[in-house]
Amino acid sequence: MSARPLSLQARLMAAVIGFVSLILVIVAIITSATLGTSLEQRLTEQLGSYAASTTKWVANAEPAAALTGTQLAERALQGQRVPPGLLLAVFPPGQSGSGVTITSSGQAPTLTSGDLFELTEALRESRVATVSLPSGGSYLATVTQTPSGTIVVTGLSRSEVLGTLGSLFTVIALATLGGLLLLALTTALTISMGLRPLRAVAATATRVAGQPLDRGEVSITERVPDFEADPRTEVGRVGVALNTLLDHVDSSLAARQRNEERMRRFVADASHELRTPLASIRGYSELSLKALAQVQDPDHRARTLESTTTAMERIQAQSLRMTRLVEDLLLLARLDEGRELQRSDVDLTQLAVEALTDAQPTALDHDWELEVPGDPVMLSGDAGRLHEVLANLLANARTHTPAGTTITLSLHTTGDSAVLRVHDDGPGIDPEVRDELFARFARGDVSRARKTGGTGLGLAIAKAIVEGHGGTIRADSTPGDTTFTVTLPLAAPEAASPAAAEQKPAQ
Template sequence: MRRPLTLTTRLVALVVLLVAVTAAVIGTATTLVMRGYFTDRLDDQVRSSLTRAYGPPMDFRGPGRDDDDGRGPGGQSIGTLTALVDPDSGTSTGTVLEDDSTGEAKEKPLSAAVLDRIADVPADGKVHEVTLRGLGEYRVIANDAYNVVSVAGLPTKEVDDALAWLVTIVVVVSGAAVAIAGGAGTFVVRRQLAPLREVSGTAHRVAELPLASGEIDLSERVPARLTDERTEVGQVGAALNAMLDHVEASLDQRHRSEQQVRQFVADASHELRTPLATIAGYTELARNRPETTPTALAKVETESARMTGLVEDLLLLARLDSGRPLEREPVDLSRLLLEAVNDARVVDADRQWRLSLPDAPVSVVGDAARLHQVVTNLLANASKYTPAGTTITVTGSADGFTVHDDGPGFSPELAPRAFERFTRGDAARTRAGGAGLGLSMVQAIVAAHGGSVELTSNPGATTFTVHLPR
């Protein structure tokens, strides 16, 4: 497979190609213009040679030239060809002016082949280009006067040599321009793409980081000077930094989730191990001391119920985490709150329970059993972690309800983690504090209904606010 070209190579190649094409166009145009100019000058000289040799043509209204400019007989230049052709008889004669060995101009008769070719030139007073054997390329003019065709011509060698020299100069200059463009283009392109290589280096360094697991230090970023979105490189740098921010946030969230899962497994194991150990101990006691069997069985029943409740709570949380839908039916929230508060008054008479409901019944759509569990968990939490004599107030509203108490409240360290699983108010994790799943179940059930729950806690004022869609 052919190796792909780099962006630097392609840009430099494009610059070199543009310079080469521009130089070729300019060189070609210059050559064509100069060729036309030189050819026109030569044609003027050819006409002058005809006039000097045979006088002006019939349509010429000025005096003829018969002066000698010192260049040869009749003022003709070296290489001048003159001839006369008689169309009636088919005879022709002519000479060409050449340098002899002494450096003087000398007329040399034209060969029969050259004369035959000259006889074919149209006698229209226009200059034509012909190839003459032994003489090369010539610009020739023929004019018919008194039934005799007079012919004059000059070689194109000087024009061809000048054009060849011009082409050589154009090629050399164009080649130098292309070479300079290639070198300068390479320098400029590499310099301009240096920021892009720096952005690429950042991406490569991030790609080399071990991102599979654990806490990841993803502090690598594109420098701020390369994130100006007014430039193309800045747009790439800013986009890469934004992506790295998202990746870092996702990795942090993943790490926190991993830590929570590990803590969840450890806490669940701890909570399940305690009742299992109790059951095993009382079973062993009943086996060794039969008289304690009734007490042991009662304790086994209590611990089994506790373990069953814990397992059911864990299963409910797992179902909610998996996104399994709850029942959706109209629920009379006013009646649900009234029943829950009345139950709390019966169970816990040491605290003052108050209920405030709007005049119109409050109704929501959801799972009545799970919403009842939300209310009872919040009331149980308020009862468990407040001293006797605390006033607990439940207030219903059109979009949910609040549970407020005037107890000591949550500690500043505990409040942000109040809804995390296995978080309990007692740092020692005593059994009196429960398993620490009550508030996490509240949040999970409310979220499954499309609502939200918020906690604000200060000494003497703790409020849980539950918002439920109607």
């Protein structure tokens, strides 16, 4: 089983404390080595001074009666100012060596044979050496010789040097331990406060993950608090990024919800539109079958033929209505896929004249006006589909306005765009349906009541065709002033053709 991974806070603390500990250890080693070298050098200088003195003292004591090494050492030190920790060993010619050490209390214990052996071995190859005596203590010793040939070994205790270094190590260890504890506490607080925005991000993400996003209406209201999402800090920018992401997801969910609701309405409206002609077809079919069953009766022959003819006419009318509806739905689907448009050079001036001319006979009780430039307005597009746009807009204005309304179709250019406007001075569009005006199966209110039994797809088709040409369509309406504006990109300048129509009101 794999080990549990450490948290980011634990890894950061371990890295910081480990790095600082390494630095402190290196500093302690360098400091101790430097101080130890300095103390040893000082002790060596003192030893050289005392070695010269002890050699002189021994040389002065030699003329006395024959003395042992210990007696000679004690006689040499007699009356001298001797520092505590001094070691003096004397090796007279032809005699075994002996010596004494001076303690801090002023006593002079004799060196053992083991001590003398260690001194002899240490100084055999070197004039100055560090010796650890079996009787206790570490000494820095040096060897000299009197004029008479007596060998003198002088040493100074290293206890002060070792004590100083030990105290230094103790102070460094305690200071390092205290500093590391303080560093650990400070680092833990600093990292904990620094990572608090990340914890807020994780908590927010966890709450969002726990929301049931598969329900019908979903809104993500969870956000990282503003004080935890400061864009001036690196961790704060994570909170800002998550809030931005949640805003986008929330917008996408809202858009998805709107699309689903629109799709449900679309399916319901399409089902309603198809159910009416299908019910008519079924009813008239049943009527025809009943009539045909009675065709053998001479008394009912004429009446049967009349009712059958009427039923077949109604069946044909409803079939045509259903066919138009299905064709409109198919056209919208193809336009949504970017298909169905067959582009060629189109003269919008001529197209506007033809569209208004076709619309006039359908509503002789309306006043029709046409305002177009004298020169052709050319663009690249599908002439048939653009004509359908104008026909739908003119039919919409005619259908939803009362008799006597003036309907004006105008065309002009601005920059690299052509602008078509269909204006009427009718009652206007209800503000409640204005936002859904170009939706599929959209219906107007009673002020623009549907009179012809249209499917509600005309404006949706017009919008899809215009957008397929890279243009835009919008509606602006107030009582007595309703305008549908279509903006289309113009084609590259070409040689102008003869004017398709004069700028004058249609007759």
